[in-house]
Amino acid sequence: MTSEVKEVRTLTGILLRPLAVGSRAIIVHQGKITRTARITAIHHHTAVEACFETLDTRYYLQTGPDFEPAVSAFPAALAA
Numbered sequence: 001m002t003s004e005v006k007e008v009r010t011l012t013g014i015l016l017r018p019l020a021v022g023s024r025a026i027i028v029h030q031g032k033i034t035r036t037a038r039i040t041a042i043h044h045h046t047a048v049e050a051c052f053e054t055l056d057t058r059y060y061l062q063t064g065p066d067f068e069p070a071v072s073a074f075p076a077a078l079a080a
Contacts, residue, residue, distance in 0.1 A: 006053065012062040019045055019052055027061060 013029025025036040037054035044051050050061040 004056075007057045008060070009057055010060040010062070014063055015050070015061070019050060025052065025054075025059070027059075 011027060011029045011034070013027050016026040016028060016033075017023075019025055019039060019042050021039050021042060024038055025034075027034045027036070036059065037056065039052050039054055041053045042050075043053070048063055050059070050063060052059050052061075
């Protein structure tokens with residue numbers, strides 16, 4: 001049996017939608033949008049941080065009111 005080590009990513013940004021097992025996270029950070037693989041586990045999620053896993057990556061996301069984007073920062077296509 002082989003043991004696979006997951007990549008660990010620490011990001012500072014915001015979630016565009018709530019985390020849910022089986023769904024993909026959409027994260028805005030450093031002016032970019034990251035769409036993850038499907039979430040397999042959510043370890044914790046508070047107002048200031050979230051820790052969750054996809055099949056191959058463990059994410060640590062630092063969030064909070066200081067990271068909320070302006071509405072006009074997103075193209076209208078994302079609002080659909």
